[in-house]
Amino acid sequence: xxxxxxxxxxxxxxxxxxxxxxxxxxxxxxxxxxxxxxxxxxxxxxxxxxxxxxxxxxxxxxxxxxxxxxxxxxxxxxxxxxxxxxxxxxxxxxxxxxxxxxxxxxxxxxxxxxxxxxxxxxxxxxxxxxxxxxxxxxxxxxxxxxxxxxxxxxxxxxxxxxxxxxxxxxxxxxxxxxxxxxxxxxxxxxxxxxxxxxxxxxxx
Numbered sequence: 043x044x045x046x047x048x049x050x051x052x053x054x055x056x057x058x059x060x061x062x063x064x065x066x067x068x069x070x071x072x073x074x075x076x077x078x079x080x081x082x083x084x085x086x087x088x089x090x091x092x093x094x095x096x097x098x099x100x101x102x103x104x105x106x107x108x109x110x111x112x113x114x115x116x117x118x119x120x121x122x123x124x125x126x127x128x129x130x131x132x133x134x135x136x137x138x139x140x141x142x143x144x145x146x147x148x149x150x151x152x153x154x155x156x157x158x159x160x161x162x163x164x165x166x167x168x169x170x171x172x173x174x175x176x177x178x179x180x181x182x183x184x185x186x187x188x189x190x191x192x193x194x195x196x197x198x199x200x201x202x203x204x205x206x207x208x209x210x211x212x213x214x215x216x217x218x219x220x221x222x223x224x225x226x227x228x229x230x231x232x233x234x235x236x237x238x239x240x241x242x243x244x245x246x
Contacts, residue, residue, distance in 0.1 A: 047076045051083035058086060063096035071104055074111050074205070078212070081119035084112040088125035093132060094161055100132050110194050110202035114187040114209065116142075120149035124156055131161050140168045141182060147173075148180040 050073040057066035070087045073079055087108045093100040109129060116122035123146035130138040139162070147153055153174055156162070165171065173180060187206040194202035211219040 044078075047073065047079055047083075050076070051080055051086075054083060054086050054090070058090055063090060063098055066090045067096075067098065067101065067104065070108065074104075074107050078209070079111065079205075081112075081115045081122065084108070084115065085119055085122045085125060088112055088122060088129055092125070092128050094128075102133070105129050105132065106199060107202055110190055110199070111205040113185045114190045114206050116145065117149065117184045120146055120151050123149065124151060124153070128156075128161055131165065134164070136165045136168045139165050140170050140174075143174055144170065144180040144182040145184065148182055148184075 050069055054066055054069045054073060057063070057069060067090060070090055073083060074087065089095055091101060091105045091108050109126060112122055113126060116126065123142040127139045127142035127146070130142065143153060143157075143162075157174060187210045191203040191206040191210075194200065194206075207219055207222060210216070
């Protein structure tokens with residue numbers, strides 16, 4: 043419920059401030075399944091899964107879950123794009139690294155403190171890197187819930203499609219989306235259990 047989401051989010055922030063990163067990662071793992079988690083909590087989650095911030099081993103599975111739960115909300119909290127770029131750098135994936143930095147620029151984030159970080163050294167040869175330092179506005183589209191959900195499904199990570207689909211279902215109350223959530227989460231081994239007729243979640 044919303045109270046539990048809030049308490050987990052507050053606990054995550056407190057752990058990061060104290061430097062209790064192992065506990066922060068455990069809370070991160072617990073808060074991600076909650077639909078409608080606040081974007082500032084997800085921004086913190088993106089920060090804490092970065093091994094260069096915590097010194098802990100990189101948890102690839104958790105990082106993918108956090109990305110899938112976060113990216114379609116980043117337009118509402120643009121610093122998330124900077125953290126997302128850093129997470130993708132851990133995957134050594136140049137296209138999303140550059141894309142999210144461009145999205146941060148598009149949403150008027152100051153990139154100057156970040157572009158010289160060693161984490162991004164190996165991506166400076168990307169064809170679009172020069173756009174990050176120029177004065178021209180960044181030409182790049184925000185990531186949609188459908189794009190995030192589709193990418194997760196194509197990777198066979200069906201549970202990671204769930205946060206984006208839930209968000210869209212809450213916006214539309216679409217029976218087709220409810221049925222899709224049922225099918226994907228059942229395939230992922232964690233059936234949410236929707237009743238399309240009433241559009242109510244019956245189990246978690």
